[in-house]
Amino acid sequence: xxxxxxxxxxxxxxxxxxxxxxxxxxxGSGAPIELIHALIDRHVATGHPTGLTVINNxxxxxxxxxxxxxxxxxxxxxxxxxxxxxxxxxxxxxxxxGKIELELVPQGTLxxxxxxxxxxxxxxxxxxxxxxDLSHGKKIEEFDGRPxxxxxxxxxxxxxxxxxxxxxxxxxxYRAAAxxxxxxxxxxxxxxxxxxxxxxxxxxxxxxxxxxxxxxVQSVVQVTNPQQEEVxxxxxxxxP
Amino acid sequence: xxxxxxxxxxxxxxxxxEDGAYVNLGIGFPEMVAQYQPxxxxxxxxxxxxxxxFGPSPAVGAEDWDLINAGKKAVTLNPGAAFxxxxxxxxxxxxxxxxxxxxxxxxxxxxGDLANWSVGAKGVPAVGGAMDLVHGAKRVAVITEHxxxxxxxxxxxxxxxxxxxxxxxxxIYTSLAVIDIVDGHFVLREKLAxxxxxxxxxxxxxxxxxDGPVQDLTVPELS
Numbered sequence: 001x002x003x004x005x006x007x008x009x010x011x012x013x014x015x016x017x018x019x020x021x022x023x024x025x026x027x028g029s030g031a032p033i034e035l036i037h038a039l040i041d042r043h044v045a046t047g048h049p050t051g052l053t054v055i056n057n058x059x060x061x062x063x064x065x066x067x068x069x070x071x072x073x074x075x076x077x078x079x080x081x082x083x084x085x086x087x088x089x090x091x092x093x094x095x096x097x098g099k100i101e102l103e104l105v106p107q108g109t110l111x112x113x114x115x116x117x118x119x120x121x122x123x124x125x126x127x128x129x130x131x132x133d134l135s136h137g138k139k140i141e142e143f144d145g146r147p148x149x150x151x152x153x154x155x156x157x158x159x160x161x162x163x164x165x166x167x168x169x170x171x172x173x174y175r176a177a178a179x180x181x182x183x184x185x186x187x188x189x190x191x192x193x194x195x196x197x198x199x200x201x202x203x204x205x206x207x208x209x210x211x212x213x214x215x216x217v218q219s220v221v222q223v224t225n226p227q228q229e230e231v232x233x234x235x236x237x238x239x240p
Numbered sequence: 241x242x243x244x245x246x247x248x249x250x251x252x253x254x255x256x257x258e259d260g261a262y263v264n265l266g267i268g269f270p271e272m273v274a275q276y277q278p279x280x281x282x283x284x285x286x287x288x289x290x291x292x293x294f295g296p297s298p299a300v301g302a303e304d305w306d307l308i309n310a311g312k313k314a315v316t317l318n319p320g321a322a323f324x325x326x327x328x329x330x331x332x333x334x335x336x337x338x339x340x341x342x343x344x345x346x347x348x349x350x351x352g353d354l355a356n357w358s359v360g361a362k363g364v365p366a367v368g369g370a371m372d373l374v375h376g377a378k379r380v381a382v383i384t385e386h387x388x389x390x391x392x393x394x395x396x397x398x399x400x401x402x403x404x405x406x407x408x409x410x411x412i413y414t415s416l417a418v419i420d421i422v423d424g425h426f427v428l429r430e431k432l433a434x435x436x437x438x439x440x441x442x443x444x445x446x447x448x449x450x451d452g453p454v455q456d457l458t459v460p461e462l463s
Binding site: 026027028029030057059081082083084085086088091092095096102104105106107108109110111112114115126127128129130131132133134174175176177178179180181182183184211228229230231 | 287288289290291303304305306307308312323324325326327329330333334353358363364365366367368369370371372375376402403404405406
């Protein structure tokens with residue numbers, strides 16, 4: 001078994017127009033910048049993919065990574081909890097111009113919807129957002145005398161995630177707080193595409209330390225020394 | 241003293257955090273509370289993006305951008321820190337495992353309703369983890385100026401801004417007073433000695449109740 005893909009371009013080649021794509025990361029931490037940029041490269045060369053629905057905690061920062069994906073007009077809808085950042089100009093202008101749709105989801109509900117999607121649980125109840133504008137139209141039910149909001153699972157056609165060490169079976173470990181949404185998204189997509197900073201043979205990662213077991217991963221591409229969004233933004237980088 | 245500074249409000253809130261408590265501080269002003277832990281006590285701070293027991297920011301140039309807090313600022317780790325993914329992080333939040341959450345506020349109602357995520361204006365709405373954090377912590381406290389910049393009460397009979405959560409706040413530390421929420425009422429616990437009860441009531445948008453003696457709100461001079 002070998003899930004490795006030699007190039008970033010091949011890793012993202014199957015993502016078509018209108019796909020739903022989960023993108024890991026919290027701000028720049030754990031964001032698969034190189035996979036996102038490979039998708040932009042394809043759009044620059046071929047005009048595709050477009051009309052994507054993207055699920056991420058944020059809406060990008062500056063003009064790299066997710067912000068660049070949005071800036072290229074490839075995203076029709078964003079599902080996220082916090083579409084603000086140090087430099088949110090790209091999303092803000094698109095949103096206020098009515099060029100991108102936003103589904104705002106509380107952060108813990110977003111995480112749990114993704115987990116539910118990956119675990120085959122179509123809906124669940126949470127206290128979060130009860131009595132607020134973000135529970136409008138949702139089913140409310142009482143359990144032990146307290147009201148809860150019904151929320152639905154989230155699933156995707158593709159997940160683009162970033163891990164630290166991965167083996168050819170797709171077993172993954174993460175680095176520090178770069179874990180965040182990545183292990184959840186890996187479970188909730190039909191095709192999970194991972195960029196790993198270190199690709200190793202099977203048996204190298206201690207099974208006790210595997211965070212994402214390979215069953216959740218379809219493609220692994222190695223990106224040594226990945227770029228950090230924060231560093232790119234401090235250098236005022238614009239992609240491409 | 242006519243009112244407390246933000247640092248002094250944060251200091252007062254920090255005095256109520258027990259040794260060993262698991263605490264989430266909202267981004268911005270509430271982050272200051274971590275600076276004023278009483279000597280001999282150690283709280284363990286939780287950040288939504290997956291760290292327990294993080295410490296202060298590193299020196300400029302020593303940042304690790306995989307090691308950030310919910311406000312996306314670089315942090316450091318204390319001995320005994322742990323990483324986890326977002327679903328585990330919010331299990332800690334909603335599952336009742338945090339002892340204290342300390343949040344900022346636009347408005348708090350006498351029944352404990354909190355409004356702190358949207359001023360209702362046009363623009364880009366953003367909620368982050370605020371609506372999750374108000375559920376599950378054993379104590380949900382607010383730190384805030386007592387009134388808005390133009391002198392209007394922030395403690396109200398009912399919030400007029402979009403709600404973050406219903407009946408969730410248990411204690412409010414303001415620039416003038418410490419107030420508990422008990423059975424749908426504001427109960428005054430401490431106030432600045434320089435302020436009469438009537439002065440305080442006139443700056444509060446719902447009745448202040450008394451339940452036992454009101455202590456003087458005393459804090460050290462802080463820079």
